[in-house]
Amino acid sequence: MLRVFRPKSIFVGIYGGILVVVVAVSLIAYLTMHWANKQRAQEYTEQMSTAVFHITAIAVARQQVDQRALWLQDASLLLDAPMRLLSALPIELSNHEQTRLAQGYTVVRSSGKGSDVYIRVPLPGKPSYLATRIAGIGEQQARAAANFYLEDLANYPDQEALRLKTLAPFVGFPMALVPLKQVRLDRDQRLRLEQDEIVVSFGELSSSGERSAMSVFAPSQSSPGQVLVLGPFSLFDPLPFQGLVLAIVLALLFITLGSYWVIHNFEVKLLALSSTVQRLREGDLMARATVDSVDEIGRLAETLNHMTSHIKRLLDSQRELTQAVSHELRTPLARLRFGMEMMAGSPDEEDRFRQLDLLDEDIDQLNQLIDEILTYANLQQSRPQLDFEALDMNALLERIARETQALGKPAKLTVVIDDGLVIQSVERYAHRVIQNLVGNALRYADHDVRVTLRRDGDSVELWVEDDGPGIPEAQRERVFEPFTRLDDSRTRSTGGYGLGLSIVSRIVHWFEGTIRVEASRQLGGARFVMRWPVKPSGRHNALT
Template sequence: MAKISLTERSIFFRIYAGLLLVCVSVAFFAYLLVDTINQERIQSYRETVSSGVFYLVSQGIAHQTTESARSYWLNDASSLFGEKFSVVPMDSVALKGREVRRLNAEQAVVRYNPHTKESTIYQRITGEDNLLTVTIDQVSERQVRAMTIFLLDDLSYYPTMDAKRQRLEFLSKKFSHPIRIRPIQSLDLDPDQIARLRRDEPVLLFQDGDSVKNSTISVVVASELDSAAIVIGPVGLFNWFPLNLLISVVLISMLLISLGVYGLIFPLERRLQLLQAGVDRVAKGDLNTKVQVVGHDDVAKLSSTFNAMTAHIKRLIESQRELTRAVSHELRTPVARIRFAVDMLADEDDYDSRQVQKNFIDEDIESLNELIDEILTYAKLEEGSPRLDWEMVGLADLVRQIERETNAMGKDIRVQVNVPNAKAVAMADRKYLHRVVQNLAGNAMRYADSTILISAGIKKGVAFVSVEDDGHGIPEADREKVFIPFARLDDSRTRASGGYGLGLSIVSRIAFWFNATMKVDESPTLHGARFIMEWPVKQVGVVVAADELTQAKSDQVIMGKTKDGE
């Protein structure tokens, strides 16, 4: 499973593995290609080399006028060649179209058996529907000597030297290599070779090849002239890896590897082009742009991050617009009151009246300061991930601290607490967690009739804080709206109770960065509103960012709130 995950997620691993697979596949293909081509080449080489020799044998048979002479000639030829020659009817052999064409053109057909490593050779006898056939397992010096005898026997039917030269020129086409009469002195033979030539023995001349020219072999046979010899060849030996074949295979392999690499890179290039197109659309102001997320690799993560980023930017812009409208609305009231108080102050001569107006101005200025602090806090939480100092926070100490601070407000509201066990600790940023409970408690104090209840604890690895009141509660249809900045479910009641509608919005953003969930329902004991925040006891890592699921849910909720607020 880990290997599958690595394959899915690492695009470079896939490219490297794919490139290795392409190279191995191309190498295997190149091996098969070279082997297939060489099989065709060696087959063509066998037939080319055999055609001239067996043409001479077939001509020798054709020269025999009687059956007894033919039988005697075949037996003699078999003895010289070392393998038995036979003559069979052409229709007794199952021949392919290519083989029939070769036989009709007086060319040999070779059938090689890779299991027995034997070659069966067929040659059509001139002017007959009969085939000369023989089976050999390897070519030896005996067959070479027999070839020279067959050649001399064929030349014996041409009495003059000019006729012999013309015959040799004709046979050169059958052998596919030159056969000519040359002076012995021009052959650069050593004394032993010259002596063997004088004894009518064939002499083999081997010439080693270089990087351009293949190795060759030539056969020298004594002629009727003492000063001249018949030279057959040079005959090129079969080269398994000629330069043109290697160049062709290398070029084909490079083409296949290029196509394979293109096939590996093209999907990545296409996805990056789509991502670039999305970036261009966002740069033009289209924040509704989303790119397709395919797979689980780095590009998919980049696409997913891009989509989340554009959604976040869009949400921030909408939030800033809403915040700007709300702030401008909230600032008008204290500013108007200050302006009114200043006008009154200018018209008052009485010292006590002027002090009263001055106190009103101070209260409004303090109100403005509180509003600015709330706005700055909310903006800080909204603009990005705040720096959280994670530590293990004791929930019991936190609840007691909130109880003292709430009672210090001096309101005629009874504060009850359910103090958890002293061992109840959870990972959190103490400052922001304190702000959450403080805001919830302050909100409950504004709407409670007589009592609020503050609770905290841990259940199955999940920490929670809860604040309840005995007020009128919140209708179920409006419970999501309470987290919208400056939202007022009951404008007159809210203004009477104070507040700016940012407290619960701040709580919502802190909950987001805590990977927490916020829930609003009815208090089962006090029957008013109950706010509950739940978050993991242990966060992942020192600095924890919300996971994708929490991010998506939070964005959906916030977008829903914005639409409802509009």
């Protein structure tokens, strides 16, 4: 378990990156929430201050000039906010603030000390501004505003509803004069209304109870039996930072657990791969990665296993080839040694020349064997150079027929081929395949050998048949193994080294084709059937 947390662990690297991202996102979320709360607080303060101080500015403008100072003093006590009149604002206004003042709304700016704000509002029809500093809009300010609205409505007898409609844009919440009997309050609150007290009621803005609200009920002095109802209007509720912190902590916890589970699984798979590679490095070619998954690591493990199997096959083939080559070389070398001893001890010159000819034949045999071995070894490479080009198969088979007739074999060769058959192939390898198959058939045929080459859709099919003894079904797969000679008639007496069909098998593999051995129905001997595409893709799997 502790290995997961080692300094260069994939878990530490990936989770460290995730942690950095989460912290960065959390910081951004915190700053965004702080900015959002600040903007919401600014908008809420602007709205509520306009609702309170616009009507206050109207009341100030309605006072006589010599009475304004005294009225402001009393109003300041009611609002718990010191107010004064300014002929000009001592601040530079933004375009937004200028627009708000021009429309009669308040301008709110932070004082920079705690939660206090500066509020400025224009006096209607006057070149003056009402300025104050206040910690917030609360119950006391709401009561004072209700008094100012009642005083204003007293100036519009029988037109209260129209006046309230005129003031509505500066309020932002419902206002109405309603009969006392329609007001929904408890017994104590109704009793206080009947005693001409202003009642402030708190409740919920909606049935969900998510936002608190406040309503103000003020009995009208100019319209007995009527109550001015302000609200309900919501109280400012900042977005909770505690919730953000809790969400961040929980997110980090779940990310940690999830990342550990996911990345630990990856590490287990990587450790399995590492263990397998370590065993391979120590020479254990039977080691295989046991990763049961379909992800990238699973595919990597599968590729590693295929590669290991391929390397083992190559090494086994090399070992078998070395043993077989040693065995095959031993006979001609023994004959060479024997011939040289005979030639050295023979007094007859004619006999020495005859022994020399035999030595020359053994040397030719060694050259042929070496050539076969080099060809087979070259085709055992993972990626031989195969440059496919257009090849006229009619001309190729005519050439092979001429070369076969020149050998003077007793068996008759018959060639059947589609006219004008041209495919994409490599001439020297195609020649080697057909020549080896034909030569193998001639070696074991009694009288007849037949070669058939025809096109079948996008593929080419080649049949090479003979009327010889055939190949037993149990041994048909072995004929493609290197240095393999079968019993009965297919022995050393027929010649060859057992590499010809192995070479054919490798060439067919790189031609992306198949080859098999079966019994010839027409001639009775063996029939080799080779099938390969007319246009090979050239992208054969190197590990096959």
